[in-house]
Amino acid sequence: MKSSKVDVFADHVYRNNIFIEKLDLGFSQFFLKSPTGDTLCIETGMRGDFPLMKSNLLSAGIDVATVNSVIVPHFEADEMGALPDFITLNKNLVAYAHPICSHALADIFSVKTKPLKDEVPITISGEVLVPIFAKHVHQWDALVIYVPRLKALFSSDVFMRYGPVEERPGDPVQEIVASIENSGYLPSIEYLHAALEKIKKYDIEWIFPMHGPAIHNNVAATIDGLIEYCLKDRHKETVEG
Numbered sequence: 001m002k003s004s005k006v007d008v009f010a011d012h013v014y015r016n017n018i019f020i021e022k023l024d025l026g027f028s029q030f031f032l033k034s035p036t037g038d039t040l041c042i043e044t045g046m047r048g049d050f051p052l053m054k055s056n057l058l059s060a061g062i063d064v065a066t067v068n069s070v071i072v073p074h075f076e077a078d079e080m081g082a083l084p085d086f087i088t089l090n091k092n093l094v095a096y097a098h099p100i101c102s103h104a105l106a107d108i109f110s111v112k113t114k115p116l117k118d119e120v121p122i123t124i125s126g127e128v129l130v131p132i133f134a135k136h137v138h139q140w141d142a143l144v145i146y147v148p149r150l151k152a153l154f155s156s157d158v159f160m161r162y163g164p165v166e167e168r169p170g171d172p173v174q175e176i177v178a179s180i181e182n183s184g185y186l187p188s189i190e191y192l193h194a195a196l197e198k199i200k201k202y203d204i205e206w207i208f209p210m211h212g213p214a215i216h217n218n219v220a221a222t223i224d225g226l227i228e229y230c231l232k233d234r235h236k237e238t239v240e241g
């Protein structure tokens with residue numbers, strides 16, 4: 001069973017989520033209304049889900065054909081799979097990604113691409129964004145996106161949680177740690193730690209992970225709690241090793 005819906009945050013962030021019961025996992029795609037009235041997309045979702053996403057967004061007032069920019073946080077089906085369908089609707093579309101990922105996208109999809117630079121702000125479709133490279137979390141070309149105007153971090157697979165996308169009471173850290181340990185999707189806690197230390201410097205009020213609920217009220221505690229987990233895990237490795 002699949003269920004899907006669009007939620008709107010801070011008036012400018014539209015999140016389409018497709019929840020797959022069998023996996024107990026949700027997949028989110030984010031559409032940002034910029035100050036110039038443009039719409040940009042972060043994470044395309046999978047190709048098979050494109051028609052559902054398109055109609056969900058249309059009901060929420062967003063026509064996917066008007067999207068000029070797509071940001072791909074890493075080269076994986078849920079992050080970029082539907083890119084050909086975006087291009088079919090808009091030939092002028094530009095895809096933004098880590099340099100390694102942008103070469104792959106240009107080669108495979110014949111799409112215009114622009115490589116992002118680590119922690120160098122860039123204006124895309126009227127919105128200032130800061131790409132933060134998160135090497136090997138969990139792909140070598142991974143990055144997350146910080147939007148200063150909204151104090152929002154689009155964290156891709158960092159802070160992922162199993163279960164529905166609705167916010168729930170309680171400490172997100174335990175659920176995030178359980179998701180890391182159950183899925184084995186992280187190649188290295190050391191790289192996660194490095195990414196979290198980079199992320200921590202930014203003034204963040206919202207975290208929008210691709211999988212699982214948004215984090216709003218306890219952002220700093222969640223980042224610190226995960227850093228603590230990484231440090232404990234590394235200590236354990238040292239002691240055991």
Ligand SMILES: [Fe+2]
Binds near residue numbers: 074076138157
């Ligand atoms: Fe991924």
Ligand SMILES: [Fe+2]
Binds near residue numbers: 078156157
């Ligand atoms: Fe993912």
